[in-house]
Amino acid sequence: MRVLVTGGAGFIGQHLARRLHAGGHDVLALDSLLPQVHADAGAARAAFPGPVVVGDVADPAAWAALPEGTVDAVVHLAAETGTGQSMYEVERYHRVNVEGTRLAARWAREHGAALVSLSSRAVYGEGGYTCPEHGSTFGPRCCRHGQPVASTEDDPHRPVSVYGETKSLAEQAAADEGEGVVPLTVIRPQNVVGPGQALHNPYTGVLAAFLAMLREGRPLTVYGDGHQTRDVVHVEDLVALVAWALDRPPAPGEARVVNCGSGVRTTLVGLAEAAAAGAPVPSPGVTHLDVHRAGDIEHACADLTRLRSLGAPPPRWSAADAVADFVRRSWQQPGADAAAWDDALDELARRGLTS
Ligand code: UD1
Numbered sequence: 001m002r003v004l005v006t007g008g009a010g011f012i013g014q015h016l017a018r019r020l021h022a023g024g025h026d027v028l029a030l031d032s033l034l035p036q037v038h039a040d041a042g043a044a045r046a047a048f049p050g051p052v053v054v055g056d057v058a059d060p061a062a063w064a065a066l067p068e069g070t071v072d073a074v075v076h077l078a079a080e081t082g083t084g085q086s087m088y089e090v091e092r093y094h095r096v097n098v099e100g101t102r103l104a105a106r107w108a109r110e111h112g113a114a115l116v117s118l119s120s121r122a123v124y125g126e127g128g129y130t131c132p133e134h135g136s137t138f139g140p141r142c143c144r145h146g147q148p149v150a151s152t153e154d155d156p157h158r159p160v161s162v163y164g165e166t167k168s169l170a171e172q173a174a175a176d177e178g179e180g181v182v183p184l185t186v187i188r189p190q191n192v193v194g195p196g197q198a199l200h201n202p203y204t205g206v207l208a209a210f211l212a213m214l215r216e217g218r219p220l221t222v223y224g225d226g227h228q229t230r231d232v233v234h235v236e237d238l239v240a241l242v243a244w245a246l247d248r249p250p251a252p253g254e255a256r257v258v259n260c261g262s263g264v265r266t267t268l269v270g271l272a273e274a275a276a277a278g279a280p281v282p283s284p285g286v287t288h289l290d291v292h293r294a295g296d297i298e299h300a301c302a303d304l305t306r307l308r309s310l311g312a313p314p315p316r317w318s319a320a321d322a323v324a325d326f327v328r329r330s331w332q333q334p335g336a337d338a339a340a341w342d343d344a345l346d347e348l349a350r351r352g353l354t355s
Contacts, residue, residue: 001020001026001073001246002026002027002028002070002071003020003025003027003028003071003072004027004028004029004030004066004071004073004074004075004113005017005029005030005074005077006029006031006057006074006076006077006078006100006104007029007030007031007057007076007077007078007079008027008028008048008050008052008077009031009033009038009041009044009045009048009052010031010037010044010078011194011195011196011197011235012118012192012235012239013029014044014048014196015194015196015236015239016077016243017048017049017050018049019239019240019243020243020246021049021050023243027048027049028050028053028071029050029051030053030055030057030062030063030066031044031054031055032054032055032056032057032062032078033054036200037201039198039200039334053065053066053067056096057076057078057096057100057103057104058095058099058100063103063107070111071113072113072114073108073113073115073116073246073249074107074108074115074116075116075242076104076105076115076116077118078096079096079097079100079118079170080093080097080163081163081203081204082163082203082204083122083161083163083295083296084203084293084294084295084344084353085203085344086161086162086163086166086295087161087162087293087294087295087353088348088353090162093163093166094162094166097163097166097167097169098166098169098170098173100170101117101171101173102170102174102177105117105177105178105182105184108178108182109177109178109181109182113182114182114183114184114249115183115184115185116245116246117170117171117174117184117186118186119167119168119170119171119186119187119188119257120163120167120188120189121151121189121190121259121300122159122161122167122297123157123159123164123167123168123171123188124151124158124164124300125139125157125159125164125297126138126139126158126160126297126298126299127139127148127149127150127151127297127299127300127301128148128151129142129146129147129148129149130147130149131143131146131147132145133145134146136149138155138156138158139158139297140298141298141299148265148298148299148301149301149303150263150265150302150303150304151259151302151303152259152303153188153257153259153303153306160295161295161296161297163295171186175255178255179253180253181252181253182252182253183249183250183251183253184250184254184255184256185245185249185250185255185256185258186256186257186258187238187241187242187257187260188259188260188302189233189238189261190232190233190259190260190261190262190301191205191206191207191231191232192235192238193207193233193235193323193326194234194235194322194325195325195329195330195333196235196330197326199212199333199335199336200334200335200340201336202336202340202341202343202344206230206271207232207271207275207323207327209221209338209341210272210275211275211326211327211330211331211335212335212336212337212338212340212341213338214281214284215279215331215335215338216337216338217281218284218338219285219286219287220276220285220286220287221286221287221289221341222268222269222287222288222289223268223288223291223293223296224268224289224290224291224292225288226267226272226286227267228267228268228296228298228299229265229267229299229300230265230266230268230271230301231261231263231264231266231300231301231302231319232261232266232319232322232323233261233262233302233315233317233319233322234262234315234317234322234326236316236317237260237262237315237316237317238260240313241258241312244312244313245312256310257306258306258307258312259302259303259304259306260302260307260315261301261302261315262302262315262317262319262322263301263302263303263304263314264301264318264319265300265301266319266320269286270319270320271319271323272286274323274324275323275326277320278323278324278326278327278328279327279328279331280328291349291354291355292354292355293345293353293354294348294353294355295353
């Protein structure tokens with residue numbers, strides 16, 4: 001099989017490409033090698049086990065520049081992923097995430113390829129709650145008695161960030177462009193973690209921030225009281241799911257959506273502890289910052305019923321092990337100072353996007 005991986009130079013793409021290559025498949029990448037993500041573009045390119053075409057997925061010319069030859073499937077990973085940053089880089093997020101996905105699906109249709117497109121659990125926004133007083137509702141949380149429930153693929157799309165909105169529109173764009181022809185698998189990952197994650201990019205999420213703080217012996221900054229929850233999934237579990245989707249595509253024109261997560265929620269404080277457990281230095285503890293970023297949600301967790309009923313590979317990593325593995329294997333990798341995350345938060349504050 002020959003597989004085109006958009007965003008292939010990123011950490012998910014690299015893990016996937018290594019796995020496919022080891023399984024005897026050919027891979028090629030389309031990647032813009034953005035400096036925000038790739039501090040060392042040459043190294044990212046060299047690490048990918050196939051040709052890397054440099055181009056922007058939202059630019060039709062980039063697709064037109066791809067080499068000739070049959071491609072059996074497109075795995076569309078390329079995206080802008082910073083929740084906070086999306087709140088002010090609105091146009092860029094729409095262009096890359098929505099138009100990029102539309103072009104990926106169009107290209108798959110024109111080339112008779114299957115499409116596996118990565119969306120995000122961000123499409124659910126706050127997700128569902130259950131409460132003795134208010135019953136079952138979708139967020140924001142009805143009252144302090146509301147308990148979060150895991151999101152199923154049939155839950156409504158109620159994104160609260162521009163990022164989530166673009167991921168929801170991207171799903172629709174893929175379905176519209178591919179309709180009737182392209183076998184389409186949409187995967188909605190929770191918070192993905194693993195070695196190789198961009199450590200220079202202060203928009204890559206809380207775990208890269210925790211790693212930077214641990215390395216400096218600085219207490220881990222938790223926004224708010226830390227009761228918020230996330231479902232952290234190891235990149236290898238996501239990659240196993242993508243490989244499964246490639247092996248067993250749906251029928252032509254059929255579309256399926258599947259969640260990807262560990263299926264277990266962990267509090268932010270719990271994630272901070274898991275990160276510290278993977279570090280070769282004593283834990284510096286956590287410090288709480290009384291701040292809320294626009295676009296942040298309170299709780300997230302994947303319901304894996306559909307994944308299991310499809311016979312897709314279930315997650316093998318617990319969130320705690322995944323986080324510790326990330327910290328352990330990234331410890332020696334170069335990355336930004338923790339101050340970069342302070343600056344990213346200041347930037348949001350300057351733009352009135354914190355409260
Ligand atoms: C993340 C991903 C997004 C993915 C989504 C799926 C990033 C930037 N975003 O969004 O691409 O689709 O998961 O679930 O990776 N926080 C701190 N301290 C910090 C930084 C953040 O406490 O130093 C808090 C945030 O306020 C938030 C939580 O940690 O409550 C998680 O934030 P973050 O990792 O930035 O992004 P998600 O919204 O979970």
